[in-house]
Amino acid sequence: MPSKRLLKWRATVTYLILLLFLSLILTLAIGPVYISPTEILEVFCWKIGILNSPPRKVYVNIILQLRLPRILFGFIIGASLSVSGMVMQALFRNPMASPYVIGVSSGSALGAAIAMNMLPSIIGIYTTPAVAFLTGLFTLILVYNLARVEGRLRTDTLLLAGIAVSYFFSAIISILVWIMAQERHQIVLWLMGGLWGADWIKIDVITPITFIGLAVTYMFAKDLNAMLLGEETAQSLGTNVELTKKTLLVTSALMISASVSFSGMIGFVGLVVPHVMRLLVGPDHRILIPSSALAGGIFLAWSDALARVLMEIPVGVVTAISGVPFFIYLLKRRRSVRSL
Amino acid sequence: MKKRYKEIALILILVGTFLPLLPSSAASSVTITDDVGRIVRIAKRPMRIVSLAPSITEILFALGLGDRVVGVTSYCNYPPEVLEREAEGKITVVGGFTNPSLEKIADLNPDLVFGHNLLPPEFIHNLERINITVVVISTANSIDGIFDDIRLIGEACWEEESASKLITDLQEKISNLETAVEGADKVEVAHICWMKPIFIAGAKTYVNDLIEKAGGINVFSNKTGWATISKEELVKADPAHIIVPYKHGVEMIYEELMKMKEEGLIHGQIHTMDPDIISRPGPRVVLALEKIINFLHPEVWSKMLAVTDLTVQSSVTVGESAVIFVEVKNTGELGGVKTASITIDGKILQKNVTLNAGESKLVVFTAEMKKPGVYTVSAGGKVATLKVNPVASALIVNASMVLSVISIIAIVILAVALIKRTSRTK
Numbered sequence: 062m063p064s065k066r067l068l069k070w071r072a073t074v075t076y077l078i079l080l081l082f083l084s085l086i087l088t089l090a091i092g093p094v095y096i097s098p099t100e101i102l103e104v105f106c107w108k109i110g111i112l113n114s115p116p117r118k119v120y121v122n123i124i125l126q127l128r129l130p131r132i133l134f135g136f137i138i139g140a141s142l143s144v145s146g147m148v149m150q151a152l153f154r155n156p157m158a159s160p161y162v163i164g165v166s167s168g169s170a171l172g173a174a175i176a177m178n179m180l181p182s183i184i185g186i187y188t189t190p191a192v193a194f195l196t197g198l199f200t201l202i203l204v205y206n207l208a209r210v211e212g213r214l215r216t217d218t219l220l221l222a223g224i225a226v227s228y229f230f231s232a233i234i235s236i237l238v239w240i241m242a243q244e245r246h247q248i249v250l251w252l253m254g255g256l257w258g259a260d261w262i263k264i265d266v267i268t269p270i271t272f273i274g275l276a277v278t279y280m281f282a283k284d285l286n287a288m289l290l291g292e293e294t295a296q297s298l299g300t301n302v303e304l305t306k307k308t309l310l311v312t313s314a315l316m317i318s319a320s321v322s323f324s325g326m327i328g329f330v331g332l333v334v335p336h337v338m339r340l341l342v343g344p345d346h347r348i349l350i351p352s353s354a355l356a357g358g359i360f361l362a363w364s365d366a367l368a369r370v371l372m373e374i375p376v377g378v379v380t381a382i383s384g385v386p387f388f389i390y391l392l393k394r395r396r397s398v399r400s401l
Numbered sequence: 402m403k404k405r406y407k408e409i410a411l412i413l414i415l416v417g418t419f420l421p422l423l424p425s426s427a428a429s430s431v432t433i434t435d436d437v438g439r440i441v442r443i444a445k446r447p448m449r450i451v452s453l454a455p456s457i458t459e460i461l462f463a464l465g466l467g468d469r470v471v472g473v474t475s476y477c478n479y480p481p482e483v484l485e486r487e488a489e490g491k492i493t494v495v496g497g498f499t500n501p502s503l504e505k506i507a508d509l510n511p512d513l514v515f516g517h518n519l520l521p522p523e524f525i526h527n528l529e530r531i532n533i534t535v536v537v538i539s540t541a542n543s544i545d546g547i548f549d550d551i552r553l554i555g556e557a558c559w560e561e562e563s564a565s566k567l568i569t570d571l572q573e574k575i576s577n578l579e580t581a582v583e584g585a586d587k588v589e590v591a592h593i594c595w596m597k598p599i600f601i602a603g604a605k606t607y608v609n610d611l612i613e614k615a616g617g618i619n620v621f622s623n624k625t626g627w628a629t630i631s632k633e634e635l636v637k638a639d640p641a642h643i644i645v646p647y648k649h650g651v652e653m654i655y656e657e658l659m660k661m662k663e664e665g666l667i668h669g670q671i672h673t674m675d676p677d678i679i680s681r682p683g684p685r686v687v688l689a690l691e692k693i694i695n696f697l698h699p700e701v702w703s704k705m706l707a708v709t710d711l712t713v714q715s716s717v718t719v720g721e722s723a724v725i726f727v728e729v730k731n732t733g734e735l736g737g738v739k740t741a742s743i744t745i746d747g748k749i750l751q752k753n754v755t756l757n758a759g760e761s762k763l764v765v766f767t768a769e770m771k772k773p774g775v776y777t778v779s780a781g782g783k784v785a786t787l788k789v790n791p792v793a794s795a796l797i798v799n800a801s802m803v804l805s806v807i808s809i810i811a812i813v814i815l816a817v818a819l820i821k822r823t824s825r826t827k
Contacts (some may be wrong), residue, residue: 094508119510122531127503186522239629246499246519257503258523260530372475373500 070348077355081136084359088132089124091366096120126260131369134259134267135362138320139330141271143338143357144278144350145313146331151285151346152306153220160317160331163219163310164226168200169193169321171230174237174248189251190263190322197318200226205310214306216292253375254325256365263323274316275354281305282346289344329380330361333388340391360384433556436539437518443534446559447513451495451506454517457538458483459683460554461515464563472509474498479677479685503527513557541682542626544575544610550682567684574687575614578694578733581705582616585698589669590617591640594680596657598629607682615693616701617642632661641669642697646676672696688734695735703740707732708781709761711743716788719773723787725766727780731756743780745787 089101104124106112115121142160149158160166176192204226208219238248284305287295296302320327334357335349342348364379371379431443451472452458458477461470467482472495477483486492495505499519506514511533516525518539528535536557541547548568555564590612592602602608603624612619620638621630645654661667678689695702710728717723729741736757741764743750750766770776770789778785 092504093502094504119507123504123507126531127507127527186526189522247521250499250521255500257500258521258527260523260527369502369504373496373502 070342073342073348074351074355077352077359081355081359084362085132085136088135088362088366089128092123092128092369093372094123096123128369130259130261130264131256131365132362133264134256134324135365136358137264137267137271138256138324138327139334139357139359139361140354141267141274141316141320141357142327142331142361143334143353144275145316147335147338147346147349147353148278148285148309148313149331150335151288152309153216154289154291155220156336157332158220159328160313161227161326161328163201163223163314163317164204164230165197165200165223165314165317166321166326167227167230167234168203169197169318170252170326171234171237172196172199173251173322173325174234177247177251178237178241187262193322194318197314197322200230201311201314201318213303214310216306219310250375251325254327254377255368255373255375256324256327256361257369257373258323267319267323270319271316274312275350277312278309279347279350281309282350285309285346286344326377327361327380328377329384330357330364333384334360337384337388337391340395431556431559433536433553435536435553435557436550437537439535439537441534441536441557443513443536443557443559445512447511447534447557449509449511449513450558451509451511451514452477453495453501453515453520454498454538454540455479455677456540456550456681456683457515457517457554459681459685460551461558463567463684464551464555464558464560466558466560469558471511472506472514474501506533507531515554515557541607542605543607544614544686546607547682547684547686548572551684571684571687574734575690578687578690578705579614582614582694582698582701585616585701587616587618588642588697589620589638589640590615590642590644590693590697591620591635591638591669592644592679593635593654593658594627594646594676596654599632599635600627601630603628607686608679611679611686611690611693612644615690615697617693617697632666635661636666639667639669643667643669643671644679644693644696645671645673646679647673648676651676670696685734691733691735695737702735703738704742705733706730706739706741706756706781708741708783711778711780711783711785713778713785713787716790717770718790719770719792722767722769723789725768725778725785725787727764727766728761729754729756729764729781730761731758734758736760741780743778745778746776 090096090098100116100120101124103112103116104121107115107121108125145160146158149160149162150156152158153162170193172195173189173193175196176189204219204222205214207222207226208214210218234248234252238245241248284295284300287298287300288302288305290298292302335353338349338353338356342352361376361380364383365376367383368374368376368379430445432440433443434440448469449471450461450466450469452461452470453474455474455477458470458473459479461467462480462482467480467486470486470492472493473483473487474497475494476498483492487494493505493509495509496502499521503524506528514528514533514535516528516535516537518537520537525535525537536553538550538553541550548571551564551568555561555567592608592612594600594602601621601624602612602619603626604619604622605625606627609619609622620640621628624630643658645658647655655671655673658667658671662671674689674692678685678692691702707730708727709730710726712726714724725743725745727741727743729739731739737755738753739756741752741754743766745768750768752764752766754762754764756762770787773789773791776787776789778787
């Protein structure tokens with residue numbers, strides 16, 4: 062029986078990886094500027110040296126410098142958001158949990174708002190993401206210490222501390238938005254999130270963080286399964302509950318902070334993709350982690366492709382509008398199956 | 402952020418002053434420092450320009466570079482030529498004000514993109530990354546700032562001459578308007594551009610400049626920039642004139658203020674204005690200024706017209722009406738009802754005339770002349786003389802008229818008699 066389950070898991074992951082590649086190819090062809098498949102192929106052939114005559118310079122730029130980084134960025138950020146959302150839901154045993162409940166994202170947002178308004182651009186355009194990342198980490202330390210009682214990390218306190226801190230930081234952001242007249246546009250735009258800012262340097266920075274984060278999370282897959290039964294039970298099943306909580310909290314926070322710093326607060330992905338995957342592949346984290354990562358990436362890349370075409374509307378709008386009906390459909394179907 | 406830019410700008414200015422000393426700096430390229438301190442080299446005369454702000458689009462078209470613009474934002478709607486060229490497919494809309502599509506800009510293959518300071522820095526960086534030349538123009542916060550923008554845009558487009566021509570033209574028009582309201586009493590004004598919260602134009606906004614030049618006092622000049630105020634502050638200031646933007650979608654501002662006025666909280670006149678004109682620091686600054694003068698000093702504005710011709714009958718007789726033709730021209734940018742006036746021997750005659758911007762019309766004045774003599778007629782700097790003859794000559798005229806009437810009657814009688822006779826012989 063276990064081998065059959067393993068085969069099923071392998072099939073799921075294989076399908077999702079195939080879907081990922083298919084999405085990469087298809088979304089490359091989606092954008093406000095129409096570039097025919099043959100021309101896209103020419104660009105890549107020229108890039109890897111098969112084709113000698115260079116294709117139109119404009120298309121090379123659009124494909125290799127604008128579209129490809131955005132799609133890869135979507136894969137990576139989608140993966141880190143949905144996996145960290147999944148971790149939060151498991152740690153707090155709360156279906157409402159999303160990557161943004163622990164307050165790290167509000168910390169990053171506050172850092173970004175401050176950087177946009179007050180700080181000189183020390184390291185050029187990367188000042189805002191860098192400051193956002195650092196304030197995200199600072200928030201993690203703050204929330205972590207607030208939630209630690211006698212050396213133990215209590216999940217209920219963590220949830221409350223996270224929410225309290227994020228409300229507090231949101232209030233400060235509101236003050237900044239209120240005071241600043243000129244930069245208001247920028248902050249609001251940043252808060253809504255988007256992948257249009259993607260470039261290769263950002264991808265170089267975020268890829269290792271995300272991959273390490275995913276790997277670490279995967280190592281704790283079995284412990285997360287145990288945690289679903291409650292902390293005491295998990296402890297009695299041989300899980301080091303404290304270590305699991307602390308490690309996963311820090312890894313998720315790193316991933317969230319990195320993605321929020323680079324792409325703003327893209328909502329919905331981290332909340333709903335894990336639920337959808339739980340409905341589709343089951344609650345076992347050994348399959349849930351890789352499939353959530355892949356599905357989150359695919360979903361965000363497609364949503365961003367749509368945002369590109371629709372006059373660059375915030376990608377969070379696209380994720381919510383396109384994802385919610387599907388999610389409700391799944392919920393409904395599950396309920397009817399249950400009632401049978 | 403800005404401090405650092407200033408430092409960089411200073412260094413650049415220093416470098417810039419010594420650059421001409423280098424032997425090989427031929428005029429084959431233009432190097433400029435944009436509003437955020439970036440040095441931009443423009444290697445050839447830009448022929449494919451993308452504008453990412455409506456005010457920049459207006460400036461480009463005012464400089465006569467409209468046929469070189471290939472991309473604009475969805476907010477760029479003036480001059481009407483922009484929309485025409487969009488319909489013809491010669492201009493592409495690349496997106497909104499803060500979120501234009503990078504791909505669309507790249508696809509246009511522009512040789513120059515004009516960005517603005519409200520675009521995220523990453524956006525500019527992404528354009529640079531694909532080797533697109535970008536010049537960032539900061540939103541002007543004074544009328545002089547508009548001239549600086551025009552100059553910078555002109556330099557970047559290799560059209561310095563037409564830029565300085567446009568600036569001189571605008572400056573002249575503005576100073577003419579300023580002179581016209583010089584003597585008028587200053588009135589208290591507020592420009593409210595949003596309600597809930599109330600946003601007003603404080604000092605260091607170009608609207609503040611406009612208000613001051615239009616013979617007004619900005620009651621909120623103690624605030625800086627576009628600032629929020631509470632309702633209480635507005636009630637306390639209670640300006641005599643409030644200028645609000647009005648068009649589809651922002652009726653709320655006007656309606657809220659009218660409600661406040663009905664409730665007796667404020668008492669000033671509320672004037673509405675097309676936000677596209679007042680919120681864009683561009684070449685329509687003259688129109689904006691004239692509009693505000695029209696609001697604040699309608700009596701001054703209505704008299705702002707040029708007399709292009711004055712014709713008077715050579716002579717009339719006492720008791721008759723003299724007819725005086727005055728050709729007036731609305732030299733301003735705003736149409737409406739103007740007052741034309743003439744002076745006959747110290748007496749002022751006035752007549753209202755509706756004139757569109759730049760329109761000329763003939764206004765006919767009639768004045769009954771009771772006393773003989775030679776009168777001086779003047780209108781708008783033009784002078785003519787009118788001779789009023791004594792009654793004697795009037796008698797002659799009357800006699801000749803009586804004579805002609807009699808002769809006409811005689812001819813008619815004769816004709817009738819002739820017709821009757823011919824019909825009888827038949």
